[in-house]
Amino acid sequence: MGLQTATSKLTSEQIDNRWKWALRIAFYLVLIGLWEWFGRTHGGLLFAPFSETFVAWLKLISSAEIYKALWISNQAMLLGFGASVIAGIPLGLLLGRLQVMERFSDVYLNILIVTPMAALIPLIIVGIGIGVLSRVLVVFLFAFPIITVNTRAGLKNLDPTLIEMARSFGASEVQLWRKILLPGATPAMMAGIRLGLGRSLSGMVVVELLLVAVGLGALILNAMGFFQPARAYAVIIVIIIEVMIVMGIAGRVEKRLVSWKPRL
Protein backbone atom coordinates (compact mmCIF):
# COMPACT_ATOMS: atom_id res chain seq x y z
CA MET A 1 0.00 0.00 0.00
CA GLY A 2 2.79 2.37 0.99
CA LEU A 3 4.72 1.44 -2.14
CA GLN A 4 1.69 2.13 -4.30
CA THR A 5 1.25 5.66 -3.02
CA ALA A 6 4.96 6.25 -3.37
CA THR A 7 4.91 5.11 -6.99
CA SER A 8 1.96 7.31 -7.90
CA LYS A 9 3.88 10.31 -6.66
CA LEU A 10 6.67 9.72 -9.17
CA THR A 11 6.46 11.19 -12.66
CA SER A 12 6.61 8.77 -15.55
CA GLU A 13 9.97 10.22 -16.47
CA GLN A 14 11.37 9.40 -13.07
CA ILE A 15 10.09 5.86 -13.38
CA ASP A 16 11.71 5.54 -16.80
CA ASN A 17 15.01 6.80 -15.40
CA ARG A 18 14.93 4.32 -12.59
CA TRP A 19 14.34 1.48 -15.05
CA LYS A 20 17.22 2.74 -17.17
CA TRP A 21 19.60 2.65 -14.25
CA ALA A 22 18.35 -0.72 -13.12
CA LEU A 23 18.91 -2.14 -16.57
CA ARG A 24 22.35 -0.63 -16.79
CA ILE A 25 23.44 -2.04 -13.47
CA ALA A 26 21.97 -5.41 -14.36
CA PHE A 27 23.85 -5.36 -17.66
CA TYR A 28 27.18 -4.64 -16.00
CA LEU A 29 26.57 -7.29 -13.37
CA VAL A 30 25.90 -9.84 -16.10
CA LEU A 31 29.08 -8.81 -17.94
CA ILE A 32 31.18 -9.04 -14.82
CA GLY A 33 29.58 -12.35 -13.97
CA LEU A 34 30.42 -13.76 -17.40
CA TRP A 35 33.96 -12.41 -17.16
CA GLU A 36 34.42 -14.01 -13.76
CA TRP A 37 33.00 -17.34 -14.89
CA PHE A 38 34.98 -17.44 -18.10
CA GLY A 39 38.15 -16.46 -16.27
CA ARG A 40 37.77 -19.15 -13.69
CA THR A 41 36.89 -21.91 -16.12
CA HIS A 42 38.99 -21.08 -19.18
CA GLY A 43 41.54 -18.83 -17.59
CA GLY A 44 45.09 -19.61 -16.76
CA LEU A 45 48.16 -18.12 -18.23
CA LEU A 46 46.54 -15.74 -20.65
CA PHE A 47 43.17 -14.79 -19.27
CA ALA A 48 42.20 -13.60 -15.80
CA PRO A 49 38.80 -13.40 -14.18
CA PHE A 50 37.30 -10.10 -13.09
CA SER A 51 38.16 -10.47 -9.42
CA GLU A 52 41.86 -10.96 -10.07
CA THR A 53 41.88 -8.11 -12.57
CA PHE A 54 40.22 -5.80 -10.08
CA VAL A 55 42.77 -6.62 -7.40
CA ALA A 56 45.60 -6.14 -9.87
CA TRP A 57 44.10 -2.83 -10.90
CA LEU A 58 44.00 -1.60 -7.32
CA LYS A 59 47.64 -2.57 -6.91
CA LEU A 60 48.52 -0.88 -10.16
CA ILE A 61 47.01 2.49 -9.45
CA SER A 62 48.74 2.65 -6.09
CA SER A 63 52.11 2.02 -7.66
CA ALA A 64 54.40 4.59 -9.20
CA GLU A 65 55.12 2.66 -12.38
CA ILE A 66 51.68 3.20 -13.94
CA TYR A 67 52.00 6.95 -13.65
CA LYS A 68 55.50 6.87 -15.08
CA ALA A 69 54.18 4.79 -17.95
CA LEU A 70 51.25 7.14 -18.49
CA TRP A 71 53.63 10.05 -18.64
CA ILE A 72 55.94 8.40 -21.15
CA SER A 73 53.13 7.26 -23.40
CA ASN A 74 51.16 10.47 -23.26
CA GLN A 75 54.19 12.58 -24.04
CA ALA A 76 54.32 11.05 -27.48
CA MET A 77 50.56 11.29 -27.76
CA LEU A 78 50.45 14.99 -26.92
CA LEU A 79 53.32 15.86 -29.22
CA GLY A 80 51.94 13.82 -32.10
CA PHE A 81 48.42 15.09 -31.60
CA GLY A 82 49.57 18.67 -31.26
CA ALA A 83 51.57 18.38 -34.46
CA SER A 84 48.66 16.84 -36.32
CA VAL A 85 46.40 19.73 -35.30
CA ILE A 86 48.99 22.34 -36.21
CA ALA A 87 49.58 20.74 -39.58
CA GLY A 88 46.11 19.40 -40.28
CA ILE A 89 43.95 22.46 -39.70
CA PRO A 90 45.79 24.91 -41.94
CA LEU A 91 46.17 22.31 -44.66
CA GLY A 92 42.49 21.45 -44.43
CA LEU A 93 41.57 25.13 -44.65
CA LEU A 94 43.86 25.62 -47.63
CA LEU A 95 42.45 22.61 -49.43
CA GLY A 96 38.94 23.73 -48.64
CA ARG A 97 39.49 27.14 -50.11
CA LEU A 98 41.50 26.25 -53.19
CA GLN A 99 39.60 24.08 -55.60
CA VAL A 100 42.62 23.37 -57.74
CA MET A 101 44.69 21.76 -55.03
CA GLU A 102 41.79 19.67 -53.89
CA ARG A 103 41.43 17.61 -57.00
CA PHE A 104 45.09 16.72 -56.73
CA SER A 105 45.19 15.88 -53.05
CA ASP A 106 41.81 14.21 -52.72
CA VAL A 107 43.02 10.74 -53.64
CA TYR A 108 46.01 10.80 -51.35
CA LEU A 109 44.09 12.03 -48.34
CA ASN A 110 41.40 9.43 -48.78
CA ILE A 111 44.03 6.72 -48.99
CA LEU A 112 45.70 8.00 -45.82
CA ILE A 113 42.47 7.84 -43.90
CA VAL A 114 41.72 4.30 -44.87
CA THR A 115 45.22 2.86 -44.56
CA PRO A 116 45.80 0.98 -41.33
CA MET A 117 48.61 3.10 -40.00
CA ALA A 118 49.82 0.25 -37.88
CA ALA A 119 51.12 -1.31 -41.07
CA LEU A 120 53.46 1.63 -41.58
CA ILE A 121 55.00 1.33 -38.17
CA PRO A 122 57.74 -1.13 -39.16
CA LEU A 123 58.75 1.21 -41.98
CA ILE A 124 59.02 4.10 -39.60
CA ILE A 125 61.03 2.15 -37.11
CA VAL A 126 63.46 1.08 -39.79
CA GLY A 127 63.70 4.64 -41.04
CA ILE A 128 63.88 6.58 -37.80
CA GLY A 129 64.59 4.03 -35.14
CA ILE A 130 62.96 3.47 -31.82
CA GLY A 131 62.75 6.70 -29.93
CA VAL A 132 60.29 9.38 -29.03
CA LEU A 133 60.35 10.71 -32.58
CA SER A 134 59.06 7.54 -34.16
CA ARG A 135 56.27 7.25 -31.62
CA VAL A 136 55.35 10.87 -32.17
CA LEU A 137 55.36 10.31 -35.90
CA VAL A 138 53.05 7.33 -35.63
CA VAL A 139 50.59 9.26 -33.48
CA PHE A 140 50.81 12.09 -35.99
CA LEU A 141 50.04 9.81 -38.91
CA PHE A 142 47.10 8.32 -37.09
CA ALA A 143 45.49 11.66 -36.42
CA PHE A 144 46.57 14.00 -39.21
CA PRO A 145 44.46 12.74 -42.15
CA ILE A 146 41.15 12.86 -40.36
CA ILE A 147 41.77 16.32 -38.98
CA THR A 148 42.66 17.60 -42.44
CA VAL A 149 39.72 15.99 -44.17
CA ASN A 150 37.18 17.14 -41.61
CA THR A 151 38.48 20.69 -41.73
CA ARG A 152 38.34 20.70 -45.49
CA ALA A 153 34.80 19.35 -45.44
CA GLY A 154 33.83 22.05 -42.99
CA LEU A 155 34.82 24.68 -45.50
CA LYS A 156 33.38 22.92 -48.51
CA ASN A 157 30.03 22.42 -46.82
CA LEU A 158 29.74 26.06 -45.89
CA ASP A 159 26.76 27.68 -47.53
CA PRO A 160 28.26 29.52 -50.52
CA THR A 161 25.55 32.17 -50.24
CA LEU A 162 27.13 33.23 -46.96
CA ILE A 163 30.36 33.94 -48.78
CA GLU A 164 28.48 35.81 -51.48
CA MET A 165 26.62 37.76 -48.84
CA ALA A 166 29.83 38.76 -47.10
CA ARG A 167 31.32 39.83 -50.45
CA SER A 168 28.24 41.88 -51.18
CA PHE A 169 28.80 43.84 -47.99
CA GLY A 170 32.38 44.47 -49.00
CA ALA A 171 34.30 41.84 -47.06
CA SER A 172 37.99 41.49 -47.83
CA GLU A 173 39.57 38.03 -47.97
CA VAL A 174 40.84 38.47 -44.39
CA GLN A 175 37.42 39.53 -43.16
CA LEU A 176 35.88 36.63 -45.03
CA TRP A 177 38.13 34.24 -43.13
CA ARG A 178 37.61 35.81 -39.73
CA LYS A 179 33.90 36.39 -39.92
CA ILE A 180 32.54 33.64 -42.14
CA LEU A 181 34.94 30.85 -43.10
CA LEU A 182 36.48 30.11 -39.70
CA PRO A 183 33.30 30.38 -37.64
CA GLY A 184 31.44 28.36 -40.23
CA ALA A 185 34.03 25.61 -40.43
CA THR A 186 34.50 25.39 -36.66
CA PRO A 187 32.00 22.57 -35.99
CA ALA A 188 33.66 20.33 -38.54
CA MET A 189 37.12 21.33 -37.30
CA MET A 190 36.14 20.47 -33.73
CA ALA A 191 34.73 17.14 -34.83
CA GLY A 192 37.94 16.43 -36.69
CA ILE A 193 40.00 17.32 -33.64
CA ARG A 194 37.89 15.08 -31.45
CA LEU A 195 38.23 12.19 -33.89
CA GLY A 196 41.94 12.91 -34.24
CA LEU A 197 42.31 12.78 -30.48
CA GLY A 198 40.71 9.36 -30.41
CA ARG A 199 43.04 8.17 -33.11
CA SER A 200 46.04 9.67 -31.31
CA LEU A 201 45.24 7.63 -28.23
CA SER A 202 45.03 4.57 -30.45
CA GLY A 203 48.31 5.30 -32.08
CA MET A 204 49.94 5.91 -28.73
CA VAL A 205 49.17 2.41 -27.52
CA VAL A 206 49.54 0.57 -30.81
CA VAL A 207 53.07 1.71 -31.51
CA GLU A 208 54.12 0.70 -28.03
CA LEU A 209 52.54 -2.69 -28.34
CA LEU A 210 53.95 -3.44 -31.73
CA LEU A 211 57.44 -2.20 -31.65
CA VAL A 212 58.67 0.35 -29.20
CA ALA A 213 58.14 -1.22 -25.85
CA VAL A 214 57.99 1.72 -23.47
CA GLY A 215 55.29 3.20 -21.32
CA LEU A 216 51.88 1.57 -21.21
CA GLY A 217 52.57 -0.78 -24.08
CA ALA A 218 55.62 -2.05 -22.31
CA LEU A 219 53.63 -2.73 -19.16
CA ILE A 220 51.13 -4.80 -21.11
CA LEU A 221 53.74 -6.76 -23.00
CA ASN A 222 55.71 -7.27 -19.83
CA ALA A 223 52.72 -8.56 -17.91
CA MET A 224 51.74 -10.98 -20.68
CA GLY A 225 55.31 -12.08 -20.98
CA PHE A 226 55.38 -13.01 -17.32
CA PHE A 227 51.99 -14.68 -17.63
CA GLN A 228 50.31 -12.14 -15.41
CA PRO A 229 47.17 -11.50 -17.46
CA ALA A 230 45.39 -9.75 -14.60
CA ARG A 231 48.07 -7.07 -14.60
CA ALA A 232 47.83 -6.66 -18.34
CA TYR A 233 44.10 -6.17 -18.22
CA ALA A 234 44.49 -3.77 -15.35
CA VAL A 235 46.70 -1.61 -17.57
CA ILE A 236 44.15 -1.85 -20.35
CA ILE A 237 41.48 -0.69 -17.94
CA VAL A 238 43.63 2.27 -17.00
CA ILE A 239 43.97 3.11 -20.69
CA ILE A 240 40.22 2.81 -21.20
CA ILE A 241 39.62 5.13 -18.26
CA GLU A 242 42.03 7.65 -19.70
CA VAL A 243 40.33 7.50 -23.08
CA MET A 244 36.92 7.96 -21.52
CA ILE A 245 38.05 10.95 -19.51
CA VAL A 246 39.91 12.60 -22.39
CA MET A 247 37.18 12.04 -24.95
CA GLY A 248 34.56 13.12 -22.45
CA ILE A 249 36.32 16.43 -21.91
CA ALA A 250 36.86 16.86 -25.63
CA GLY A 251 33.18 16.24 -26.29
CA ARG A 252 32.15 18.79 -23.72
CA VAL A 253 34.54 21.42 -25.03
CA GLU A 254 33.29 20.81 -28.54
CA LYS A 255 29.69 21.16 -27.43
CA ARG A 256 30.35 24.50 -25.75
CA LEU A 257 32.15 25.93 -28.74
CA VAL A 258 29.62 24.85 -31.26
CA SER A 259 26.30 25.17 -29.55
CA TRP A 260 24.74 26.35 -32.77
CA LYS A 261 25.12 23.16 -34.71
CA PRO A 262 24.28 19.49 -33.98
CA ARG A 263 27.33 17.28 -33.42
CA LEU A 264 28.58 15.63 -36.60
Next chain:
Amino acid sequence: MIEISNCTKIYSSHDGSNQVEALDSINLSVKEKEFVALLGPSGCGKTTLLKIVGGLIPWDKGSVTIKGKQVTGPGSDRAVVFQNFALMPWADIKTNIAFGLELQGKSKAEREARAIQLIEAVGLKGFEDRYPRHLSGGMQQRVGLARALAVNPETLLMDEPFGALDAQTRRLMQEDLLRLHEQEPKTVIFVTHGMDEAVRMADRVVLMTARPGRVKEIIEVPFGRPRPKDFDKDPAFIELIDYLWDVLKTMQVLDGTTENETFSKES
Protein backbone atom coordinates in the same frame (compact mmCIF):
# COMPACT_ATOMS: atom_id res chain seq x y z
CA MET B 1 20.80 56.57 -61.85
CA ILE B 2 21.62 53.02 -62.88
CA GLU B 3 22.46 52.71 -66.55
CA ILE B 4 22.81 49.26 -68.07
CA SER B 5 23.87 49.53 -71.66
CA ASN B 6 24.33 46.64 -74.07
CA CYS B 7 25.33 44.41 -71.21
CA THR B 8 26.28 40.89 -72.21
CA LYS B 9 27.35 37.99 -70.02
CA ILE B 10 28.67 34.75 -71.41
CA TYR B 11 29.29 31.58 -69.43
CA SER B 12 31.65 29.10 -71.06
CA SER B 13 32.65 25.62 -70.03
CA HIS B 14 36.20 24.72 -68.97
CA ASP B 15 37.56 24.12 -72.44
CA GLY B 16 35.63 27.00 -73.88
CA SER B 17 33.62 24.83 -76.22
CA ASN B 18 30.20 25.31 -74.70
CA GLN B 19 29.11 28.91 -74.51
CA VAL B 20 25.91 30.05 -72.88
CA GLU B 21 24.79 33.60 -73.32
CA ALA B 22 23.22 34.35 -69.97
CA LEU B 23 22.56 37.97 -70.91
CA ASP B 24 22.43 39.43 -74.40
CA SER B 25 22.70 43.18 -74.91
CA ILE B 26 20.61 44.25 -71.96
CA ASN B 27 19.55 47.88 -71.98
CA LEU B 28 17.90 49.22 -68.87
CA SER B 29 17.72 52.55 -67.11
CA VAL B 30 16.67 52.73 -63.53
CA LYS B 31 15.78 56.12 -62.09
CA GLU B 32 16.68 57.17 -58.60
CA LYS B 33 14.28 55.82 -55.97
CA GLU B 34 12.50 53.79 -58.64
CA PHE B 35 11.21 50.32 -57.80
CA VAL B 36 11.89 48.02 -60.73
CA ALA B 37 10.87 44.38 -60.89
CA LEU B 38 12.77 41.86 -63.04
CA LEU B 39 10.28 39.21 -64.02
CA GLY B 40 10.90 36.17 -66.15
CA PRO B 41 11.25 32.39 -66.38
CA SER B 42 14.19 30.47 -64.95
CA GLY B 43 17.33 31.04 -66.91
CA CYS B 44 16.40 34.46 -68.19
CA GLY B 45 19.31 36.00 -66.37
CA LYS B 46 17.40 38.16 -63.94
CA THR B 47 19.48 37.06 -60.96
CA THR B 48 22.63 37.34 -63.06
CA LEU B 49 21.74 40.90 -63.94
CA LEU B 50 21.06 41.69 -60.32
CA LYS B 51 24.43 40.34 -59.26
CA ILE B 52 26.15 42.28 -62.02
CA VAL B 53 24.63 45.50 -60.73
CA GLY B 54 25.70 44.43 -57.25
CA GLY B 55 29.26 44.05 -58.40
CA LEU B 56 29.33 40.39 -57.49
CA ILE B 57 29.98 39.01 -60.97
CA PRO B 58 31.70 40.59 -63.94
CA TRP B 59 30.16 41.04 -67.36
CA ASP B 60 31.69 40.64 -70.77
CA LYS B 61 30.40 43.39 -73.01
CA GLY B 62 28.69 46.73 -72.59
CA SER B 63 28.63 49.02 -69.61
CA VAL B 64 26.99 49.13 -66.23
CA THR B 65 27.18 52.45 -64.45
CA ILE B 66 25.73 53.91 -61.31
CA LYS B 67 25.56 57.71 -61.23
CA GLY B 68 27.96 57.73 -64.15
CA LYS B 69 30.61 55.52 -62.56
CA GLN B 70 31.31 52.01 -63.76
CA VAL B 71 30.50 49.20 -61.39
CA THR B 72 33.76 47.57 -60.36
CA GLY B 73 32.69 45.57 -57.37
CA PRO B 74 30.36 45.65 -54.41
CA GLY B 75 29.97 48.96 -52.64
CA SER B 76 28.33 50.61 -49.69
CA ASP B 77 25.82 52.25 -52.00
CA ARG B 78 24.20 48.90 -52.72
CA ALA B 79 22.96 46.07 -50.49
CA VAL B 80 21.60 42.65 -51.38
CA VAL B 81 18.75 40.65 -49.87
CA PHE B 82 19.06 36.93 -50.61
CA GLN B 83 16.39 34.36 -51.30
CA ASN B 84 17.67 31.89 -48.71
CA PHE B 85 18.30 34.68 -46.19
CA ALA B 86 22.06 33.99 -45.89
CA LEU B 87 22.13 34.60 -42.14
CA MET B 88 25.13 33.50 -40.07
CA PRO B 89 23.76 30.71 -37.90
CA TRP B 90 26.46 31.16 -35.27
CA ALA B 91 25.58 34.79 -34.56
CA ASP B 92 22.55 36.32 -32.91
CA ILE B 93 20.09 38.59 -34.68
CA LYS B 94 21.73 41.81 -33.56
CA THR B 95 25.11 40.68 -34.81
CA ASN B 96 23.63 39.52 -38.10
CA ILE B 97 21.95 42.85 -38.70
CA ALA B 98 25.08 44.79 -37.84
CA PHE B 99 27.26 42.63 -40.08
CA GLY B 100 27.64 45.15 -42.88
CA LEU B 101 28.49 47.87 -40.40
CA GLU B 102 30.99 45.59 -38.72
CA LEU B 103 32.76 45.06 -42.02
CA GLN B 104 32.90 48.81 -42.44
CA GLY B 105 34.65 49.11 -39.12
CA LYS B 106 31.91 50.95 -37.28
CA SER B 107 32.16 51.09 -33.51
CA LYS B 108 30.29 48.65 -31.31
CA ALA B 109 28.08 51.37 -29.89
CA GLU B 110 27.11 52.60 -33.33
CA ARG B 111 26.39 49.07 -34.55
CA GLU B 112 24.29 48.31 -31.50
CA ALA B 113 22.24 51.47 -31.84
CA ARG B 114 21.61 50.97 -35.54
CA ALA B 115 20.71 47.32 -35.05
CA ILE B 116 18.16 48.16 -32.38
CA GLN B 117 16.71 50.87 -34.60
CA LEU B 118 16.25 48.43 -37.46
CA ILE B 119 14.93 45.62 -35.31
CA GLU B 120 12.07 47.90 -34.45
CA ALA B 121 11.62 49.03 -38.03
CA VAL B 122 11.18 45.51 -39.36
CA GLY B 123 9.08 44.38 -36.43
CA LEU B 124 11.47 42.04 -34.64
CA LYS B 125 11.47 43.70 -31.26
CA GLY B 126 12.20 41.22 -28.50
CA PHE B 127 14.24 38.89 -30.68
CA GLU B 128 17.56 40.72 -30.50
CA ASP B 129 19.38 37.94 -28.69
CA ARG B 130 17.80 35.06 -30.51
CA TYR B 131 19.59 33.01 -33.14
CA PRO B 132 18.43 32.43 -36.71
CA ARG B 133 17.41 28.87 -35.91
CA HIS B 134 14.83 30.22 -33.46
CA LEU B 135 13.16 32.28 -36.14
CA SER B 136 10.61 31.43 -38.80
CA GLY B 137 11.37 32.03 -42.46
CA GLY B 138 9.56 35.32 -42.56
CA MET B 139 11.37 36.57 -39.49
CA GLN B 140 14.72 35.48 -40.89
CA GLN B 141 14.09 37.44 -44.04
CA ARG B 142 13.18 40.45 -41.94
CA VAL B 143 16.66 40.11 -40.48
CA GLY B 144 18.07 39.92 -44.00
CA LEU B 145 16.18 43.06 -44.93
CA ALA B 146 17.26 44.85 -41.75
CA ARG B 147 20.87 43.92 -42.47
CA ALA B 148 20.61 45.42 -45.93
CA LEU B 149 18.98 48.58 -44.67
CA ALA B 150 21.51 48.94 -41.87
CA VAL B 151 24.25 50.13 -44.20
CA ASN B 152 21.93 52.78 -45.58
CA PRO B 153 22.36 51.88 -49.21
CA GLU B 154 21.00 53.97 -52.03
CA THR B 155 20.05 50.84 -53.91
CA LEU B 156 18.40 47.67 -52.63
CA LEU B 157 19.01 44.57 -54.72
CA MET B 158 16.52 41.88 -53.84
CA ASP B 159 16.90 38.38 -55.26
CA GLU B 160 13.49 36.70 -55.00
CA PRO B 161 13.48 37.71 -51.33
CA PHE B 162 10.09 36.19 -50.59
CA GLY B 163 10.49 33.11 -52.79
CA ALA B 164 11.24 30.79 -49.90
CA LEU B 165 8.28 31.90 -47.81
CA ASP B 166 4.77 30.54 -47.61
CA ALA B 167 2.01 32.48 -49.37
CA GLN B 168 0.67 34.20 -46.28
CA THR B 169 4.04 35.30 -44.97
CA ARG B 170 4.95 36.44 -48.44
CA ARG B 171 1.90 38.64 -48.63
CA LEU B 172 2.70 40.13 -45.23
CA MET B 173 6.28 40.84 -46.26
CA GLN B 174 5.15 42.46 -49.50
CA GLU B 175 2.92 44.82 -47.60
CA ASP B 176 5.65 45.60 -45.09
CA LEU B 177 8.16 46.28 -47.84
CA LEU B 178 5.70 48.56 -49.61
CA ARG B 179 5.22 50.48 -46.40
CA LEU B 180 8.97 50.75 -45.81
CA HIS B 181 9.43 51.94 -49.36
CA GLU B 182 6.79 54.60 -48.88
CA GLN B 183 8.44 55.84 -45.70
CA GLU B 184 11.96 55.83 -47.05
CA PRO B 185 12.08 55.25 -50.77
CA LYS B 186 15.25 53.78 -52.24
CA THR B 187 16.18 52.57 -55.67
CA VAL B 188 15.10 48.93 -55.73
CA ILE B 189 15.76 46.17 -58.22
CA PHE B 190 13.52 43.26 -57.28
CA VAL B 191 13.88 39.86 -58.93
CA THR B 192 10.74 37.77 -58.86
CA HIS B 193 8.94 34.82 -60.37
CA GLY B 194 5.52 36.12 -59.50
CA MET B 195 3.47 38.38 -61.70
CA ASP B 196 1.25 39.36 -58.82
CA GLU B 197 4.26 40.30 -56.75
CA ALA B 198 5.81 42.33 -59.55
CA VAL B 199 2.68 44.38 -60.18
CA ARG B 200 1.99 44.82 -56.49
CA MET B 201 5.46 46.11 -55.66
CA ALA B 202 6.98 47.82 -58.65
CA ASP B 203 6.82 51.07 -60.59
CA ARG B 204 7.96 49.26 -63.71
CA VAL B 205 8.10 45.60 -64.59
CA VAL B 206 10.94 44.41 -66.80
CA LEU B 207 9.90 41.25 -68.60
CA MET B 208 12.82 39.04 -69.57
CA THR B 209 13.13 35.99 -71.80
CA ALA B 210 15.54 33.12 -71.42
CA ARG B 211 18.22 31.60 -73.60
CA PRO B 212 19.60 34.05 -74.23
CA GLY B 213 18.55 36.43 -71.49
CA ARG B 214 16.99 39.49 -73.09
CA VAL B 215 14.62 42.26 -72.12
CA LYS B 216 11.38 41.48 -73.86
CA GLU B 217 9.26 44.34 -72.67
CA ILE B 218 9.11 47.00 -69.98
CA ILE B 219 5.69 47.78 -68.58
CA GLU B 220 4.70 50.75 -66.48
CA VAL B 221 2.62 49.95 -63.41
CA PRO B 222 -0.18 52.53 -63.35
CA PHE B 223 -0.71 52.67 -59.58
CA GLY B 224 1.04 55.51 -57.85
CA ARG B 225 2.65 55.73 -54.46
CA PRO B 226 1.49 55.38 -51.84
CA ARG B 227 -0.60 52.54 -53.25
CA PRO B 228 -4.27 53.51 -53.07
CA LYS B 229 -6.51 51.36 -50.94
CA ASP B 230 -7.81 48.28 -52.74
CA PHE B 231 -5.60 48.95 -55.73
CA ASP B 232 -5.35 45.20 -56.12
CA LYS B 233 -9.09 44.97 -56.67
CA ASP B 234 -8.84 47.47 -59.50
CA PRO B 235 -9.56 45.76 -62.86
CA ALA B 236 -6.39 47.32 -64.20
CA PHE B 237 -4.43 45.28 -61.66
CA ILE B 238 -5.90 42.01 -62.87
CA GLU B 239 -5.58 42.97 -66.49
CA LEU B 240 -1.92 43.71 -66.04
CA ILE B 241 -1.28 40.37 -64.37
CA ASP B 242 -3.18 38.58 -67.12
CA TYR B 243 -1.17 40.41 -69.73
CA LEU B 244 2.09 39.47 -68.07
CA TRP B 245 0.97 35.87 -67.83
CA ASP B 246 0.06 35.77 -71.48
CA VAL B 247 3.50 36.95 -72.47
CA LEU B 248 5.24 34.62 -70.06
CA LYS B 249 3.14 31.68 -71.19
CA THR B 250 4.33 32.09 -74.76
CA MET B 251 7.89 32.12 -73.53
CA GLN B 252 7.31 28.80 -71.84
CA VAL B 253 5.79 27.12 -74.87
CA LEU B 254 8.37 28.44 -77.33
CA ASP B 255 11.09 27.37 -75.00
CA GLY B 256 9.80 23.87 -74.68
CA THR B 257 11.09 23.59 -71.12
CA THR B 258 8.04 23.57 -68.91
CA GLU B 259 8.98 20.72 -66.57
CA ASN B 260 9.76 22.69 -63.45
CA GLU B 261 8.20 25.95 -64.36
CA THR B 262 5.01 26.77 -62.58
CA PHE B 263 3.82 30.32 -62.68
CA SER B 264 1.26 31.09 -60.09
CA LYS B 265 -0.97 34.08 -60.43
CA GLU B 266 -1.01 34.54 -56.73
CA SER B 267 2.54 34.72 -55.46
